[in-house]
Amino acid sequence: MKRSVFKNRGLPYLLVLPQLAVTLVFFFWPAFESLRLSFFRTSAFGDRVVFVGLENFRKLLVSGDYYQSVVNSFIFAFGVTALGVGAGLFVAALATQNVRGLTAYRTAVLWPYGIAPPIAGIIFLFIFHPSYGVLPYWLSFVTAYEFNWLLKGWVAMALVVIATAWTHVGYNIAFFLAGLLAVPTSVLEAASVDGAGALRRFRLIVFPLLAPITFYLVVVNLFFSFFSSFGMIHAVTQGGPGGATEIMVFKVYKDGFIGLNLGSSAAQSVILMLVVIGLTALQFRFVEKRITY
Amino acid sequence: MPAVLETRRRPLDWHALVVHALLLACVALIAFPLYYAFVISTQTVEQVIARPPVLRPAGHAVQNYLEAWTRAKMGRLLWNSAVVAVVSALGKIVISVLSAFAIVYFNFRGRTACFWLILVTLMLPVEVRIMSTYEVIGNLGWLDSYAGLTVPLMASATATFLFRQFYLTIPHEMVEAAQLDGAGPMRFLWSFLVPLSWANIAALFVVLFIYGWNQYLWPLMITNTEAMRVVVIGLQDLIPRTGTHIPEWNIMMAAAMMALLPPVAVILFMQRWFVKGLVESEK
Numbered sequence: 412m413k414r415s416v417f418k419n420r421g422l423p424y425l426l427v428l429p430q431l432a433v434t435l436v437f438f439f440w441p442a443f444e445s446l447r448l449s450f451f452r453t454s455a456f457g458d459r460v461v462f463v464g465l466e467n468f469r470k471l472l473v474s475g476d477y478y479q480s481v482v483n484s485f486i487f488a489f490g491v492t493a494l495g496v497g498a499g500l501f502v503a504a505l506a507t508q509n510v511r512g513l514t515a516y517r518t519a520v521l522w523p524y525g526i527a528p529p530i531a532g533i534i535f536l537f538i539f540h541p542s543y544g545v546l547p548y549w550l551s552f553v554t555a556y557e558f559n560w561l562l563k564g565w566v567a568m569a570l571v572v573i574a575t576a577w578t579h580v581g582y583n584i585a586f587f588l589a590g591l592l593a594v595p596t597s598v599l600e601a602a603s604v605d606g607a608g609a610l611r612r613f614r615l616i617v618f619p620l621l622a623p624i625t626f627y628l629v630v631v632n633l634f635f636s637f638f639s640s641f642g643m644i645h646a647v648t649q650g651g652p653g654g655a656t657e658i659m660v661f662k663v664y665k666d667g668f669i670g671l672n673l674g675s676s677a678a679q680s681v682i683l684m685l686v687v688i689g690l691t692a693l694q695f696r697f698v699e700k701r702i703t704y
Numbered sequence: 705m706p707a708v709l710e711t712r713r714r715p716l717d718w719h720a721l722v723v724h725a726l727l728l729a730c731v732a733l734i735a736f737p738l739y740y741a742f743v744i745s746t747q748t749v750e751q752v753i754a755r756p757p758v759l760r761p762a763g764h765a766v767q768n769y770l771e772a773w774t775r776a777k778m779g780r781l782l783w784n785s786a787v788v789a790v791v792s793a794l795g796k797i798v799i800s801v802l803s804a805f806a807i808v809y810f811n812f813r814g815r816t817a818c819f820w821l822i823l824v825t826l827m828l829p830v831e832v833r834i835m836s837t838y839e840v841i842g843n844l845g846w847l848d849s850y851a852g853l854t855v856p857l858m859a860s861a862t863a864t865f866l867f868r869q870f871y872l873t874i875p876h877e878m879v880e881a882a883q884l885d886g887a888g889p890m891r892f893l894w895s896f897l898v899p900l901s902w903a904n905i906a907a908l909f910v911v912l913f914i915y916g917w918n919q920y921l922w923p924l925m926i927t928n929t930e931a932m933r934v935v936v937i938g939l940q941d942l943i944p945r946t947g948t949h950i951p952e953w954n955i956m957m958a959a960a961m962m963a964l965l966p967p968v969a970v971i972l973f974m975q976r977w978f979v980k981g982l983v984e985s986e987k
Binding site for chain 1: 719720723724726727730731734735737738740741744752753755756757759798799800802803805806807809810811812815818821822824825826828829831832833834835836837838839840855856858859864879883888889890892914917918920921924925936937939940943951953956957960963964967968970971972975978979982983
């Protein structure tokens, strides 16, 4: 397609300048700096820098702590994604049924998206609180098990997973609603005339049409919980108890900013960038697929 | 479960009843944490720690909110958050509109390279390059400043991509018409493109405002003084950690309610734009 364009010479450069400046200074420079630092060992005061090659990476690969943070990240990310996407689909499917008051229902389930994950974390921290929280109190009628996130690693993990999924469920619902409303009603009506029940219609017609959106949401939820959940962990569990909720982004911060082990932190950043590139490639394949529809 | 078409004619619509019941259950489940936080924010410490838990609002809201406001210096925190959210959102929109405009409406050397340079930033969330970005800000002398809090948040590949897609849908006869009328590029941008994209801008603003308001890691790292902290971080001081502290969860929750209200209010008031912005900005 041939487009009409303006002829000015210098103007386009001036127009892209602010965006490029921010991008180069705050994205590319730090990214290359991380890559460079990952090959060096820096003393705690930053006065001595020694080239160590791949040593930082080798140390990470044999470190039990790092291995645990990788496992934690996967448990966390897959937990948030399964819970958030599953609940989102369920609620969105309900909110597109033919009943009154749908607008009110939709509003009532979307808003948690506005709540900052750390604040959501604090609220759930109290709901789970071993001595004052309402959840351990209710559970104590069912089981004598002590749901104490300060002592039990898996309770702490459940706490941050549920709180994170809660902040993200509105987002998932919004996308599933958009997808479900795009399903042609004539097809559904035809199936219904043919005697297909609601569940059968959902499984055979709606779900295949929703598959691209579901895939997109899975990638985005994984992305979100892998990379944007620092605040949740920092505000709620600080990685504890005993490292049970220490996920990779939290460890980058802890080793770099608190432990001042810049080389290791940079090497961890580089590994995270590789994960991001992988997830982005997945997402692009999805975008391409959408375009060919 | 019988099909929708059959049940619609019956006097008692079981399908609708079941859907309503399930929807109400979902709403209750999703709303409970917020309701609970609100209830706690209105109670005295004695009511907070009472067993069985009191799940009704009590009458101490005013005292708790005033106490939280003064103790956490909420005025300053909320102001800082508002500055970060509004400035970073507006900044993102402005630089994205400009660069998308350049990429669509001009032929210049390096245009494709520019587009890819911007698009690649999709792959670099601040969390993965945190230490070196901190260093860069330190070198610029921007620690503890509004510039440091807002400018690094302004590059947005998604916003640029969104405006680019939108401009590509605008018929190019418009450009020719504008050129025939003697309008220069900036005039065309300001009098044609911007008015046409108000809806996109509003939608994007809502999403970016919430994104900026809820930033945590970045402000945590680059601000050291109380005067520059944002509300999501300032709340930390109020968490009654285990130990000798009085469990003042009521004060904590009062502060949390004040901190979460602005972005939630933005969603509720601008719901139509919010959903549009959400669905469009991520595709």
